[in-house]
Amino acid sequence: MTEQILLNNARIFDGKKMLDKNLSVLIENSEIKQVAGHAEFEGFTGSQYDLTGQTLMPGLVDCHVHLCYTASGDPRADGDKMGASQFTLTALKNAQETLHGGVTAVRDCGGRDYMEFGVRDAINRGEFDGPSIYASGKIICMTGGHGHIHGRVADGVEEVRKAVREQILQGCDLVKIMATGGVMTPGVNPEDAHYNAEEMASGVHEAHRFHKRTASHAQGTEGILNAVNAGIDSIEHGIFLTQQCIDLMLEAGTYIVPTFAALFNILDNADNSDGSKIPEFIIEKCIRIGETHKQSIKDFYTAGGKIAMGTDAGTPHNKHGKNADELRLMHANGISAIDCLRMSTFNGIDLMGLDKHGMIDKGYAADILVVQGDPSKDIEMVANTDNHVLVIKAGKIIKNKF
Ligand SMILES: [Zn+2]
Known part of the structure; x- marks a missing residue:
């Protein structure tokens, strides 16, 4: 059975950079199926969340x-x-x-x-x-x-x-x-x-x-x-x-x-x-x-x-x-918030050598963290787990504060 989750209108950090506009992410089974503007998914009737004001990023x-x-x-x-x-x-x-x-x-x-x-x-x-x-x-x-x-x-x-x-x-x-x-x-x-x-x-x-x-x-x-x-x-x-x-x-x-x-x-x-x-x-x-x-x-x-x-x-x-406390400590030691995010997502996967992980893009594993606000401006949004809204591993919702 195909399982789909649609995460709508999120600010996105894709593992390397903040994307310049809000987008929606469609998860199908354990993978990211599509990343596109909300209009692309009109008529979608499955499970969905409105992430307006929140940031979606790789786990x-x-x-x-x-x-x-x-x-x-x-x-x-x-x-x-x-x-x-x-x-x-x-x-x-x-x-x-x-x-x-x-x-x-x-x-x-x-x-x-x-x-x-x-x-x-x-x-x-x-x-x-x-x-x-x-x-x-x-x-x-x-x-x-x-x-x-x-x-x-x-x-x-x-x-x-x-x-x-x-x-x-x-x-x-x-x-x-x-x-x-x-x-x-x-x-x-x-x-x-x-x-x-x-x-x-x-x-x-x-x-x-x-x-x-x-x-x-x-x-x-x-x-x-x-x-x-x-x-x-x-x-x-x-x-x-x-x-x-x-x-x-x-x-x-x-x-x-x-x-x-x-x-x-x-x-x-x-x-x-x-x-x-x-x-x-x-x-x-x-x-x-x-x-x-x-x-x-x-x-x-x-x-x-x-x-x-x-x-x-x-x-x-x-x-x-x-x-996630580590991101607070990295930032306090002079590392910019956006670099903290990169080091904690794409770079980690790059060092591990884990294929098709660590990016928000079509075909990548649906390993996703959604946080309040904008962690590239306020590191606490990711460093403090109270600000984590959704944790998704291989397409399965693990933590859900909706
Ligand atoms: Zn050790």
Whole structure:
């Protein structure tokens, strides 16, 4: 049976730009069937909504989440008490909350023993509501390196190659390799390079040989350079960028996924006033690197670098479903509202490599967010989920405030 929904008279952000006049969008089953003036649809008798005064745009894309993490003050401590069934249900619940928050596609950048893969597959097959999910499986890191507690520890060129092949065998969509230390692992420094240039090159090359995109947690300068020189597709966090990093990334077209929400939510809850204890070493490192991070992303943006929205949802107090908060943080850090919208729709899909998504156009997936007002003029219209009117995934209405 053919199911149609007509969304009338909307201001449209198509994934790249605001269209210059209001148009209507016809959804048929899971796809956008037609985008045209209202008069084209005269006599339409099916389900329809009048979006006058509202903006229709592609669903948001979050390029960095952890569906298996609980987003409490100490997600790792939670994880230590969870079994396989709890991880699976947590990942499913988190995916559904993410979709309700207006996010129709995510990259999971580090799971737990592939339990998120079952959730991904069930959602991507349409058995459960949820965003489109691409997942990396286990993060690949060095002995004692960032992520070693639950990642795939691999040292040396040969072993890194094997670790990549293991993720591919398990069914990963992308490969995540740790270039530097980070905040969430005790005893490592964000500033320090972890994998050396040869190990990094080995992992990235092997992933690309089998058509998998690559993402690298990369905070310190040397690690960022190792990852970029290896041909990495995205730098996650990107804290200590130098002019050399920026120049190389512009030349290679490397994306940055800033994840402002990760640092913001830790620092914003550092007093642990709600009783949920964020480990002290995490807070200490965020204080140390927070301002540098903001300046680096500002410099990268000003230079014209490619940015895709990502939150690191699941890390302390960084809640699944509140992903849109990231747009507020990006805007507060000097990114124009219209660029925030691009980075959170078309750019995210471009980085994921998800065909026929991330645009409002004929033949694209009907993954749609409708918000009050004009988010290109007021970022709160998209950043605050109270202003979301409709969330539609593959033609199915998920949230409806009409
Ligand atoms: Zn992460």
